[in-house]
Amino acid sequence: MKKNKSFGETLSKAWSQYSFIFVMVIVMVAYAFTIKSNGNIFKWSHIAAILGSQNTCIVGTMALGMALVIITGQIDLSIGSSLVLTTGVTIMVFNTTDSIPLMILAGLATGALCGAINGLLVGLAKMPPFVVTLGTMLIYRSLTLSVVRSIDPAISGSSSSQFAMNSKNSNYEFLRMKFGTGKLTLGSFSIPYITFVFVLMVVIFIILTEKTKYGKSVYAVGSNEKSARLAGISTTWVKISVFILTGLMVGVGSILQACKIGNVTPASSGVSYEMYAIAAVVLGGVSMAGGKGKIIGVIFGALSYTTINFIIVSIPALSVDIQDTFQGLVLIVVILVQTIGPVIKESFRRARKKRLAAK
Amino acid sequence: MSILEMSHVSKAFGGSKALSDIHFTVEEGEIHALLGENGAGKSTLMNILTGVIPADEGSITFLGKTYPNPSIAQMEAAGIAFVHQELNVINDLTVADNIFLCRELTNKLGLLRKKEQIQRARELFENLGVDIDPTVLVSELKTSEKQLLEICRALYADAKLLILDEPTTALSNNEIDHLFGILRKLKEQGKSFIFISHKMPEIFAIADRYTVLRNGEFVSTGKIADTNAHAVTSDMVGASYVDADVYESRELGDTVLELKNFSGTGFENVNLSARRGEILAFTGLAGCGASELMQTLFGVLPPLSGELSVNGKALHGSSVKFMKNGVGMLPANRKENSVVPDMSILENYYLAEHEISRNKPFINRGQELRRYESHKEMLHIKADDCENSIGSLSGGNQQKVFIARWLNIGADVLLFDNPTQGVDVGAKAEIYRLILEFAKEGKTILINTLEIPEIQKVADRCLVFYEGRIVKEFKHSEVNEHDVMLYSTNAI
Structure with a gap:
């Protein structure tokens, strides 16, 4: 094999592996232009807003779990609903105990339980993940709705339609004001604290997928389940475990939701989050067919999505209603380029061969 | 009278010869066993016959008509049916639907005449002595019944020559007897079969004639009645050459x-x-x-x-x-x-x-x-x-x-x-x-x-x-x- 490759080849290889970076750069540049055309200057604070947005941190965190599920060739449609359920529990535990460790524990445990139910039905009962998580998507949200309607407002912390953090609790000030909406400021730069939680999860997941034996088995199951099984991998356990990990990330997301937003509305919060998470994963270069993709891509996928939202909000002529149209278009265009790119390249190569033959 | 005559058939894949100068004939109303080890060229020959791959040289004559460049559709229309080892029936349709797949009976509006399909399927089964209910789903059939269904399907399409590729692999002895009974009946009606199998007892029980291929070459052909299992096996294996022996015996442990x-x-x-x-x-x-x-x-x-x-x-x-x-x-x-x-x-x-x-x-x-x-x-x-x-x-x-x-x-x-x-x-x-x-x-x-x-x-x-x-x-x-x-x- 020869090492000297043309610039074009290097670029096309970089595109195929790191398309998510190109996408984000393009989206960021577009955002900078929109802000400029509004008569403002593109500043760090704009980027900090993207980094600290719930679309980046909460959806992004859950998308990490989703990435593992998709790498094994499965899907989880329930995360938007389990976020609502888990946040409800997290807030109720905080309201009744005023304890940060118990609240964190409750969030992680409830999230993991929601994931484990999905995982066991898929792994042990051998049901299709699409159907199982479609079912639990309906169940988790509706259970939360019926609880919020009937529970004592002292526990839910709010009216009959919302769970809200009790502002009279002693740790409220710290969780909401210091952590949830606070920023770490270094000179002229500032980064929201919750962004660090997201980044920490990303780091953990990158280590998990690239440096551990477990991570490799996740890829192996998605790439060729039969070969994986015949190499001794317990494919059932791997398939269950990725749902539990996704549940844990939902738990982390629920704590961020409680701290940043301070409440959760079962009827409307977290709607379509599963779709945004899937989109972030796919934009991040993870193959829906399983076996391929890097966790690092998921950050860029999530950031690109948030930025698109910000662009739309900052153009006065566009309404928020059109947001999903642009998100959908970007998703389709990126995937289109990924799939037809090689086809176009091949036709160029053939044409060149023909030209050479004609000479 | 021979209904099929393949002569001077050769085929190479890349540089390696898969078939060279093969002669193969099938008579009307006979069961002809096609024999050879794995890689002898049986599948290649059958794929050429059914139009799946083109031959490099040679001619195919079927029912007096020569096919220089046969296509799959042409050979099917001519009356050659391939019953594959891995069965090509659709499990989620009924037996009758499978038989009429792609040649459904329809009325003027393009709707299916279901009752008539079921009736005709029933008649077909009765003629052959096959006991399958045309209205059940294929997924409920036993493997042997699926095998019979595929044969019936080919016969409904008026096949004259059926290629059976290791049809007994998944069948029990009773089921094999049943299948053979039906084959004999069909033989009397003038249908011909090419029977591919490795199991000697079966071949001697059912086949009339045989042809042996080895390494893509024609070795022998003749009447089953004139030969025996040992002779046929020798033809299949040949005087095979075992190259430089590296084997040496070892002390064995516990x-x-x-x-x-x-x-x-x-x-x-x-x-x-x-x-x-x-x-x-x-x-x-x-x-x-x-x-x-x-x-x-x-x-x-x-x-x-x-x-x-x-x-x-x-x-x-x-x-x-x-x-x-x-x-x-x-x-x-x-x-x-x-x-x-x-x-x-x-x-x-x-x-x-x-x-x-x-x-x-x-x-x-x-x-x-x-x-x-x-x-x-x-x-x-x-x-x-x-x-x-x-x-x-x-x-x-x-x-x-x-x-x-x-x-x-x-x-x-x-x-x-x-x-x-x-x-x-x-x-x-x-x-x-x-x-x-x-x-x-x-x-x-x-x-x-x-x-x-x-x-x-x-x-x-x-x-x-x-x-x-x-x-x-x-x-x-x-x-x-x-x-x-x-x-x-x-x-x-």
Whole structure:
């Protein structure tokens, strides 16, 4: 094999592996232009807003779990609903105990339980993940709705339609004001604290997928389940475990939701989050067919999505209603380029061969 | 009168000749057995006949008409039907719907005339003496009934010549008798059959004439009544040449693997023991149970009864448990069962070892590389960079990576299921050399193979399987293609 490759080849290889970076750069540049055309200057604070947005941190965190599920060739449609359920529990535990460790524990445990139910039905009962998580998507949200309607407002912390953090609790000030909406400021730069939680999860997941034996088995199951099984991998356990990990990330997301937003509305919060998470994963270069993709891509996928939202909000002529149209278009265009790119390249190569033959 | 005449048919794939100057005729109202070992050219010939692939040379005459460039549709319309070994029926439709698939009876509005379809299907079955309800779903039928359904479907399309590719593989003896009864009836009605099978008793029970191919060449043809199983087997095998013998006998150690009355999916009542340093070969026709036995010995399929012990320890459970006790299995069908296509050579190599070293959850790259390099050297794996995709290697080198996978777990009982499948001649010889080397080091090796020369090269003993049972054991010096073939086809 020869090492000297043309610039074009290097670029096309970089595109195929790191398309998510190109996408984000393009989206960021577009955002900078929109802000400029509004008569403002593109500043760090704009980027900090993207980094600290719930679309980046909460959806992004859950998308990490989703990435593992998709790498094994499965899907989880329930995360938007389990976020609502888990946040409800997290807030109720905080309201009744005023304890940060118990609240964190409750969030992680409830999230993991929601994931484990999905995982066991898929792994042990051998049901299709699409159907199982479609079912639990309906169940988790509706259970939360019926609880919020009937529970004592002292526990839910709010009216009959919302769970809200009790502002009279002693740790409220710290969780909401210091952590949830606070920023770490270094000179002229500032980064929201919750962004660090997201980044920490990303780091953990990158280590998990690239440096551990477990991570490799996740890829192996998605790439060729039969070969994986015949190499001794317990494919059932791997398939269950990725749902539990996704549940844990939902738990982390629920704590961020409680701290940043301070409440959760079962009827409307977290709607379509599963779709945004899937989109972030796919934009991040993870193959829906399983076996391929890097966790690092998921950050860029999530950031690109948030930025698109910000662009739309900052153009006065566009309404928020059109947001999903642009998100959908970007998703389709990126995937289109990924799939037809090689086809176009091949036709160029053939044409060149023909030209050479004609000479 | 012959209804089919294929003459001077030749076909080459790339540089290698698959068929050269074949003559093949089928008479009206006969069952003609087409015989030959795996790779003799039977499938190629049938694919040419049915228009799947074009011949390089030669002519096909069917019912007096010559087909210079037959297409699949043309040959179907002419009345040739191929009943494949893997059945092409649609499980989620009813029996009648399957028969009328693509030639449905419709009314003026394009709607199905269901009642009439069911009625006609019923008449067809009655004519043939087939007892199938046309209204049930195909998924509810037994394999033998699906086989009959496919034959009926071909007959409904007015096929004159039916090609049956190993039709009895999945059938019980009673079902085979039933099928044969129907074939005889159809024969009297003037239908002709090309019957592909490896099982001698069946061929002598049902066929009228036979043609033998070997290595793509025509060997013999004649009436079944004028020959016997021994003569036909000799024609199939030929005076085969076994090249430079690398085999040498070894001192054998203690018993390592022992099976007592061991039964499982596809095999029953297997008793065997293998000693340290011994190479044991399993052979038999496809579906004889040897491959299933291997999978059961690795915890992939569950055992049903009997005892299995490795190094004196009774074993059952998952594959990981077997791996921890030093058992490794190289499965058949590399692409489907061994290759993890999205992973690198190194990752493909270390995957299995990770399952028995989970107490250390992190990957120690330096250590993995050292192990890989030492195995790479030992097995002469030709690979530039271990980070390249596994697909960048040739079949032989891939197979060596998967052998290395099991050496990496320190396996001392190696189960090799068809290890030289899809591997070129040079790599084959290397794999044989490696197997002998492993045995010298004291490993116990079980090989399942359909290739008898392979057994002659490496095996100390050879166990012949027929329908899930061991029917014969040969010592190294006794192994010859002719005898092994006789036992594996149950011709004795």
